[in-house]
Amino acid sequence: MMLNPDVWFALSLRMRVFCWLLSALCALVLLWWLAICPIKETQIRLVTQQQQQRTQLRAQWQKLHALVPPSDSVALPERLTFSPLDFQSQGRQLVRWQPAQGGGELVLETGWQAVAETFSLLTARGMQVPAFSLMAGEGALNFTLRVEQDNAN
Structure with a gap:
């Protein structure tokens, strides 16, 4: 079905502006639904993955920190001089x-x-x-x- 341009020009200026605003709003909602919503879901998934990696890294750091020798130095026996x-x-x-x-x-x-x-x-x-x-x-x-x-x- 073909749209007749005479119908568009027959509308009042107020009605044409309203149709333009409505079509722009529909285009923005469609853009949000197709582009922005999946990005937010991906971002949320990445944030939770980052938090899990931080907890794993913190646990590994604590294991490594436990391997550090104590700060008190071990006293070595004094070596006798040769005579x-x-x-x-x-x-x-x-x-x-x-x-x-x-x-x-x-x-x-x-x-x-x-x-x-x-x-x-x-x-x-x-x-x-x-x-x-x-x-x-x-x-x-x-x-x-x-x-x-x-x-x-």
Whole structure:
């Protein structure tokens, strides 16, 4: 069915303005219903998703925060200073000490029981033993050690 333009021009000015306003209002309602309403629903869905992610993130942060070590520092045992005279004790006798840069050569006369103890004493004093030798001597072992400072700590 074709609209006759004479009908439009036959209407009064007030009626034509009313029809224009009514058609503009219908177009705005249609625009709101098709474009703006779905956007609001999407926005509401995104806001709830964001709130869920915040709660998950907060829970993860609390788990990570629990992994942080306590602020009180753990007291480390004090390292004893190295002195070759410390090896002049029961079962060991200092024969010679030849100092070198960062260490030196230590020669002891010792028994078998004191060999393992010598290594632990050197470690407690921050020294490493890159090389050593044991040779049988007169009534005791000649224990020669090359010692160096432990730079790892």
